[in-house]
Amino acid sequence: MQAIKSLVAASPGPQYLTGDKASIDAFIDKFDVFLFDCDGVLWSGDHLFARIPETIAMLREKGKQLVFVTNNSTKSRGDYKKKFDSMGIAAKEEEVFGSSYSAAIYIARIMKLEAPKNKVYVLGESGVEQELESEKVPYCGGTDPLLRRDMMPEDFKNVANGSLLDDNVAIVLTGLDYHPSYLKYALGMAYIRRGAKFLATNIDSTLPSAGSLFPGAGSTSAPLIKATGQEPLALGKPSQAMMDAIEGKFQFDRKKACMIGDRLNTDIQFGIEGGLGGTLCVLTGVSKKEEFLAAGAEVVPSAYVDELGDLLG
Numbered sequence: 001m002q003a004i005k006s007l008v009a010a011s012p013g014p015q016y017l018t019g020d021k022a023s024i025d026a027f028i029d030k031f032d033v034f035l036f037d038c039d040g041v042l043w044s045g046d047h048l049f050a051r052i053p054e055t056i057a058m059l060r061e062k063g064k065q066l067v068f069v070t071n072n073s074t075k076s077r078g079d080y081k082k083k084f085d086s087m088g089i090a091a092k093e094e095e096v097f098g099s100s101y102s103a104a105i106y107i108a109r110i111m112k113l114e115a116p117k118n119k120v121y122v123l124g125e126s127g128v129e130q131e132l133e134s135e136k137v138p139y140c141g142g143t144d145p146l147l148r149r150d151m152m153p154e155d156f157k158n159v160a161n162g163s164l165l166d167d168n169v170a171i172v173l174t175g176l177d178y179h180p181s182y183l184k185y186a187l188g189m190a191y192i193r194r195g196a197k198f199l200a201t202n203i204d205s206t207l208p209s210a211g212s213l214f215p216g217a218g219s220t221s222a223p224l225i226k227a228t229g230q231e232p233l234a235l236g237k238p239s240q241a242m243m244d245a246i247e248g249k250f251q252f253d254r255k256k257a258c259m260i261g262d263r264l265n266t267d268i269q270f271g272i273e274g275g276l277g278g279t280l281c282v283l284t285g286v287s288k289k290e291e292f293l294a295a296g297a298e299v300v301p302s303a304y305v306d307e308l309g310d311l312l313g
């Protein structure tokens with residue numbers, strides 16, 4: 001964070017681009033690659049913001065490389081392709097790099113645990129499961145309907161004596177979970193107390209949806225953090241393990257890349273810590289301009305707009 005502070009102290013302050021066509025064009029011309037956040041930038045849940053397909057098309061016409069970098073682990077890259085298609089946004093599945101994919105490749109290609117003791121206990125939705133499958137990583141928990149029930153008295157005994165546990169579990173992975181239950185947390189806690197590695201796709205405290213804010217992945221994994229006293233290793237933004245993986249896959253010059261996002265402590269921090277050429281904050285999601293215009297603000301974008309469609313000038 002000290003590096004960011006000195007960078008911020010030296011910079012003239014974020015440029016406000018909305019309504020300033022010449023500055024918008026100059027800003028866009030500085031970059032060859034745009035890393036796009038999704039929730040709070042392109043849409044809010046199922047609500048697509050105005051002029052998004054046109055803005056994406058404009059950047060493609062200018063020959064820009066686009067990568068969609070979301071922390072939302074509930075969907076896989078394939079699910080996002082379907083969502084893009086349903087919203088008329090021209091995008092390829094290969095251009096999507098989500099936190100569930102980031103976690104799956106970290107487990108499969110970095111941790112490389114030996115079978116059979118390489119199974120992942122998931123607290124999250126099908127996006128995590130699909131990406132683990134795509135990397136041939138075994139898992140349990142997650143959307144298993146047997147876990148979507150109340151805790152029964154005998155469950156305490158069976159978790160304690162291990163009969164409800166899978167001995168091959170070596171990792172507990174949390175993501176945004178729309179179906180948390182006491183039983184799922186009890187199993188997660190038991191695995192971590194047995195020595196399983198505690199990972200998270202992301203730890204965003206809130207989720208922007210339907211124009212409002214809801215509990216985020218960080219909030220649905222908080223009971224496990226409190227119960228175990230352990231902080232998970234988070235593999236979504238602002239993790240630089242994710243930035244390295246994205247750079248490795250898409251091969252680009254970081255100085256010619258810009259991160260576009262709605263959240264300071266994930267998107268903008270991700271771009272700044274990643275040494276990208278620029279960051280653009282969009283005010284349709286989580287962060288408010290007062291947060292980064294305030295004196296002494298720690299994370300400050302290079303520029304900001306009211307909404308992404310403003311890039312059309």
Ligand SMILES: O=C(O)[C@H](O)[C@H](O)COP(=O)(O)O
Nearest residue numbers: 038039070071072207216217
């Ligand atoms: O709780 C979450 O997982 C986040 O709020 C959500 O996923 C953010 O997604 P993004 O803005 O990175 O697309």
Ligand SMILES: [Mg+2]
Nearest residue numbers: 037039040262
């Ligand atoms: Mg966002």
